[in-house]
Ligand SMILES: O=C(O)CCC(=O)C(=O)O
């Protein structure tokens with residue numbers, strides 16, 4: 001894993017920046033803050049900027065850990081039981097601003113109209129009633145490893161997770177393909193749209209607020225996609241096995257999918273994030289998930305913040321209301337991808 005750790009001097013410099021910004025802006029969702037976040041990010045310490053730049057350009061690893069930002073467990077208040085509703089406004093403003101500025105060095109944060117009230121800064125915390133569902137608000141259920149929003153062509157390039165509280169050391173998981181390369185014939189099959197995917201529960205549950213997830217993902221029509229893409233010698237990933245399956249009656253697709261999942265299972269590592277640590281997962285190079293745990297619901301539960309970051313905001317212009325808007329409001333692009341004629345031709349040629 002790519003890593004950077006803030007020195008004591010770096011921490012002072014970071015606080016000089018976030019203290020000033022926290023005095024000027026109510027929070028990271030503020031329009032004026034968003035308009036200039038990419039500029040403010042260049043006031044972060046050079047070693048941090050340099051490490052994030054390497055992560056973006058060189059793709060040295062599937063994940064990067066930024067450590068050393070101090071979090072005061074008392075000052076951040078109780079872990080809420082509902083997303084986006086902290087007891088005191090602004091208690092985590094400095095943490096969120098630091099996290100957001102780090103992310104701004106990788107790209108632009110995006111939100112989804114269908115997730116967490118279209119906020120950019122998501123809460124990851126256990127919600128009563130969600131214990132056993134495949135959502136990041138679950139606890140007793142393992143979150144299966146996945147590419148974030150794998151079903152969507154405008155999914156993020158990076159998923160950022162900042163830990164505010166994790167008293168039980170619950171591990172986030174991640175895995176990359178690693179070495180040796182998968183057999184060429186397996187890669188060839190995985191590069192073809194022979195795998196059916198549906199939107200994950202988070203996009204359905206969000207429409208019902210924080211209540212028990214109502215919609216069942218599998219009622220949404222499945223879409224055939226390839227699970228690998230890019231360079232065949234070092235492929236990018238797009239699997240989300242909980243919400244996808246190889247095309248029925250396609251044993252070669254099933255066999256290739258089994259090999260891919262076995263590889264990622266074998267490479268899966270746990271990272272018990274500590275308060276203040278920020279994990280950026282490269283959503284093209286690695287999958288991520290979370291081990292199960294027992295929720296407390298006593299205000300001291302595990303609490304992370306999450307950002308979805310795109311390297312190219314422009315590509316989703318048809319799903320956003322204005323050039324500067326960061327909220328993706330339609331699934332039109334999914335329909336377009338579904339209709340793309342190359343799927344049928346590629347599928348019918350087989351392999
Ligand atoms: O809880 C975690 O560590 C990660 C959960 C997850 O997959 C997500 O929030 O996207």
Ligand SMILES: [Fe+2]
Nearest residue numbers: 146148288289
């Ligand atoms: Fe995730």
